[in-house]
Amino acid sequence: MVEAAEFESVRAALRQTGRDYYLAPIRHHSPACAWAVRELIREVKPKQVLIEAPVDLVGHIDILLDAETRPPVAIATIVEKQKTARLAAYYPFCTHSPEYVALVEGRKQGAELVFIDLPAADKAMSARQTERPSLVVDDEAVFDRGDYIEGLCRELGCRDGFELWDHLFESRLGNSDWQSLLADIGAYCAALRHATAPEIIESSGDAAREAHMQAVIAEALEADGPVVVVAGGFHIPALVDAGTGKPAKRPRGEKAVTNAYLIRYGFGALDALNGYGAGLPQPGYYDYLWHRANAADGEPPWRETALDLVSEFAAKLRALGHPVSVPAQVEILRAAEGLAAMRGRRGAGRHDLIDAVRTALVKGEVGAREIWTERLLEFLRGTAIGDVPASAGSPPIVEDARLRARALRIDVSDGSRRRRRLDIRRKPSHLEASRYFRAMTLLDTRFAELETGPDFLNNVNTSRLFEEWSFAWSPLAEGRLIELAVHGDNLPDACLHLLESRRAELHDAGRGRDIVAISGLLVEGILAGLGIRLVPFLDSLAEDIQANADFELVARTLRRIHYIAEAGGPLRIPDELELVSLQQTAYGRLIYLCDDLPGTPEEQEQGRMEALRLMVELLRDPSSDIFDSSLFNEAINRVADANPPPQLLGAVLAICVQAGRRDVAEICGAIAGGFAGTVDEQEDRIGVLRGMLFTAPELLWRSETVLQVVDTLLTGMSEDEFLELLPHIRLAFTSLNPRDADKLAGLLAAIHGGRVTDFSSRSHQLTDADLQRGIEIEKSLRESLKADALETWLEAKA
């Protein structure tokens, strides 16, 4: 019970009338807290209002409170250290954010407005930012996780920390007893803090920040009261005694320049931070509650509020073409209120509404993420976008693009067009510049244009050593970047977003199956220097591959990825970007699809033959040892037994023979069988042979038996038969390269006697009569084409 007493003492310490010191423990974007903060400031009429925000952003207070500023807005901070700039964090403000309300109300009361946290550049401010950069300072995770939260959730029947928060506190929005609300939040946060290990408080940077806040508070208390502090509830227990101990010195912040911009922010962006300890999700909903409470000058009328939310939601859905019947709306409301009553709440809260929509609208089997719930969440998220005065400056991504250009000595100081020749294979700094140009191109800024250089997407001139670019900074480019600002604060983030959205576009256009195109996006991403950041994109590509049912596309994609994995030069990937598992996914998928080969429709035959050859070549490559070739061979072996069309049969049998899985006799048998058998099309007679020549022509000379069989069959034909089949035979033998053709000729010479040149050289003895006939044929051909208006066919291709 020591603990309980400890929590109670925090409760009591929030109002220290003796010292004229008042503390408001808050949670970001909580209207209930905002309400209480406003009441507190109205009651106390402080001389100073101290707010938990970076001390060096204090210069932005005026613009935040500018008449033209309309939340949601955010202060974006960019920290420059040793010539690199990074977006440190966003500090978003909604109309219903306690911090914003404190500023507005404090100014109204004529109080001095002070920010008390460490400077934005301090490393303690980003100690929690691990995975995702560019977040708001993540200091509210304690509200969402941990044993204490889980225990309470279990006790009170809440599914998570958010529901718990609403259940305990948000339900008291506008209540006249706001003092108890603040006191309860104080005690709750004291308990949360108690359940947090001191090491965590230290390592998360909280201790350093709190030391700073204590020092600033102590100064303020000395100067002029009353003093009101508005800070995250978690910090409050550490702040109640500020100014009572030995005088604290303000720790000095780190040497770094912080550029900060007030930017327009949106509920969408704010909600995307949900789950990163950045306050309450679905800001549109809380904004709505805030306005209802203000309109009622007290508690929002819960019943009517729920009713209005439901009917507005229904109206929005109707507009989108998903009408909700009146009885269904009634059922939503009934269920929401029933749930709220069962859960012991004053009125239907956010989770009650979410549950109720699911209860009333879902008809059938659904997964966890279900369309009606998604629609409701979108509705509750809201779409509001704020406004900032023109004097607010430009957003981080523009700054990022400029800084990067400067670092690469790409002149963007004015709008004139310049050229640059880049030695991309030998000079790392040139490669970096190329990546910058490529990124800007990918982003559609029209900043740079590649005049000459390798084209890795279409495999043209890939061995070129130089790239030539022309470029010019323009308002157009800047406009485009500002447009992209919502998708990232720096070029790589924006590029990544763009790749994802292009992929989504392909999917929407029904081209989600086109994994060759999607893997092309990967190439673009690598060229733009996204490197390790492409990991999530690799995951989506893996999904696409896994869902693909086209043998040929999967093979071509696998080849492309393998090519990238092995590539040097601009296409070289960083070591940490691991392509092995992606290749393995594609390989596995391909093997899976092998079982489709027997049923190959005619129009896909050639494509699949080529894919098979790609695979044979790939597996023969020494760099392919990451693939378990026995799986491929085994799958191909199954195909051979499953009665595929002749050409495929030849191809797969050849692979089996090469792999030592089948005897040469089998392929000989199949070739002979095809020859002798009944066929729909003449060409099918040599289908097996053609297939074999396509994937493994060397069988012809590696194994005497094969050559013998082919030779016997061809020479055993009647003249007529031979002539009929000749075009197909020629076609079949085109898969041999000239060297192979010579080799074959040598062997045939050995069998039939004679010299190689008898078979391979193209010396022809033509008579004048032949020539004459030829000329005549050509003439009549030309005439015939002309008659059909097809003369252009005769023009030589450039």
Added chain:
Amino acid sequence: MDVTDVQRLPAEQRFADELVRLRDNDKNDRPKGWQLSPRAVRSFVLGDSKLDVSQKFFGDDPLVDRCIVSLMGQQGLMLVGEPGTAKSLLSELLSAAISGDSNLVVQGSAGILEDHLRYGWNYALLLAEGPSERALVASPVLTAMRDGKVARLEELTRCAPEVQDAMISLLSEKTISIPELGPGQEVRATPGFNVIGTANLRDRGVHDMSSALKRRFNFETVQPIADREFEKALVARQVAERMAEHPRATELDEKVVDVLVAVFRDLRTGTTEEGATVATPNSVMSTAEAVNVAHAAALDAYYLDGAKTSTSHIARQIRGVVFKDDPEDARRFRSYIDQIAKARMKRDKAWSEFYKAAKKDLGSL
């Protein structure tokens, strides 16, 4: 049918003492016709440590809340989802808590006629006395209406469309007229009446629910258990229960359960724990199926091998039990074995035995 199923007492008897405690401590309002308040019903299903009430359904508390609130309204409650996700269990628990009676069940099948939803006759009495209250044999639905209780319709989609249509008028009118007893004779639903249906919509050989019928129900999809450790515990416990009649059979090794549950979860979710994607089969990869595989493997080990159940027994049974007759599924299973299981061979003996046996079973090592 499983022996244990037959012997199992209905929930209101199995947990009679819990129900008494909940009722005695129930401070909240009870809807008309309910034995407990909604909150106490929730406690019965999800547990209440203060009253020593056990948790019986796991994994989705808000779903239970929604079910209870649905049953307070005019709509019926329809639980859908794959087999083995505890739909029937939940339906039993809810009706036990709300009505104190989980026995008013119609088991859906092709053989169900409209009469099974309404009433039939005791023909001996009918011949002797003519139509009378005494000769009338009430259906579970009729009884539920008269007594203000919850009727349960198991596997509703297995009933013929006409029977489902009959359900629509029962649910919208909430009366059953009995013309044989005289003009205007009817049974009107008393407060407390409602219906819980269960259905597996993906089952083959089921009849689609008409949209008119769907409108009468609020739907809840019961998902397979999301928590891996809990699923393992549940499988181990249920196999142990089933093997109780073979006293000398030993318990399943943790490793064996681990491999089994991993395979089921990988194939069910389409993503392995390493994050690789795998093709999901059409066959049901439910916890209950996992129990069936483990049970078959245990029997196989016990009777045929006289050995402890190993992962090779699992591998041998999994195809027979799960991938019975879908060639596409066999193909998916093969690629799972080739690509996922094979790579795990070096993890430990359990996986390597599993791989080898599965490969052998697939017939091409």
